Every structure is written in structure tokens, then in C-alpha cells.
Amino acid sequence: MALWDRIKDSAASMQTQLNAKKNDLKSGAFRDASMAMCALVAAADGSIDPSERQRVASLIMTNDVLQNFPADDLQTRFNDYCQKLTADFDFGKVGVLQTIGKVAKKPTEARAVIQIGIVIGGADGDFDESERAVVREACFAVGIAPSEFDL
Template sequence: MALWDRLKASARTVQTELEARRSDLKDGAFRDASMAMCALVATADGTVDPAERRRVAYLIEHNEILGNFPADELRRRFEEWLDRLAADPEGGKESALREIAKVRRRPVESRAVVQVGIVVGGSDGHFDLTERAVVAEACHVLDLPPHEFDL
């Protein structure tokens, strides 16, 4: 199976897993960590073009697992993280990783945050190396082995 086919199949599997855990993912720390992850993945290559911003915002607003939270609140938090990362890439990244680390002691939430990052990374049909690296870095912050997520 080609890499692209494996990525698409993996994204579908991740989405199914997230939907099954939706009732466990209602905490504000999960919401905030997920938005930080979305912004980190969106800015992984150093830029966020308007089309990518819209695509990720759409995904956030229409993703069932994030449906426990008001869409406008999610979008606002995502945009705030994008602004932080644009203003200070290194400091913003450190802050985002600290936000993600807040769910470290919650295994279901930790895995779900990583899976949200994978879904966002693959949303354009290409989960590139910089996006994978950011998600793998989040795995380390969460004390999760990256290989568990094929990273």
C-alpha cells in the first residue's frame, strides 16, 4: 500500500477512535491543549497561508470529537495560538507545548490531543515531515512513545 493510502487509512482510524472517546473529552484542559496542537501543526512549516487557516478552522468547527465545545470558542482559541506563534515562533511554541503538557497525566486526553494533531496534519492530504516532527515533539511532552502513532 502506498504511503498516501496508509495515511488516509490512518486518519480514518484516528477519527473513529476519537469519536468513540468523545464522552471522555469534555475538559477545558483537553480543549486548550487541542487548540495549541492544531496551531502548532498548522505553523509547523513556518507559515500559515489563508487556505490552510480556513481548512484547519473548518476542521475544528466540524470535528465531532471537538463538538463538546462551542465552535466559536474553539476558533477563537486557535486564532489566538496562531497569533502567538506568528509574533514569537520560539516562545509561542514553548507556550503551546506547556499547554499541551497540562493533559500529560490523563492518558485518554493525551492520546486524543496527539490524534487531533495527526488529523490536522493530514487534513490537506499530506502529513509532511515538519508536521510529523511537531506531533512527535508533543508526544515526548506527553510521555507518549511517538512510534505508537507511527511517527
């Protein structure tokens, strides 16, 4: 199977798993960690170009699991995290990873945040090494071995 197909299949599988847990994913910590993860993946290479930001924002708005939250609230939080990462990537990443780490004590939410990172990263069919690296860092922030997600 081609790498492209494996990435698409993996992202689709993660989304299916997320949808099954939708009713368990309604906390404010999950919402914040999810938006932090989306921003982190968007900025994985150290910058966020406008088209990438728009693509991730549109994926957020169409993700079934994230429909538990008001769209304008998600957009505001995503933009805030993006701003922190573009202002100073290294410093912003520390804060974003701390936000992601707040779901560490809730394994269902922690795994869901990692899965969202994988879905967002793989949505364009190219889950590149910089995206994989930031999702690995997020795994450590929530206390999950990256190997659980083949990272």
C-alpha cells in the same frame, strides 16, 4: 498501498478512535490542548498562510469530538495560539507545547490530543515531515513515546 492511501487510512482510523472516546473528552485542558495542537500543526513549517488557517479552522468546526465545545470558543482559542506562533514561532511553540503538556496526567486526553494532531496533519493527504516533527514534540510534552503513533 500508496503513501497517500496510508495517510488517509491512518487519519480515518484516528478519527474513529477519537469518536469512541468523545464522552470522555470534555475538560477545559483537553479543549485548550487540542486547539494548541491544531495551531501547532498549522504552523509546523514556521508560518501559517490564510488558506491553511481556514482549512484547519474548518476541520475543527466539523470534528465530532470537538463538538463538545462551543464553536466560537474553539475559534478564538485556535486564533490566539496561531497568533502566538506567527508572532515568534520558537517562543510561541514553547508556550503551545506547555499548554499541550497540561493533559499529560490524563492518558485518554493526551492520546486524543496527539490523534487530533495526526488527523489535522493528514487531512490534506500529506502528513509532511514538519507536521510529523511537531506532533513528535507534542508526544514528548505529554509523555507518550512517538513510536506509539508510528512517528
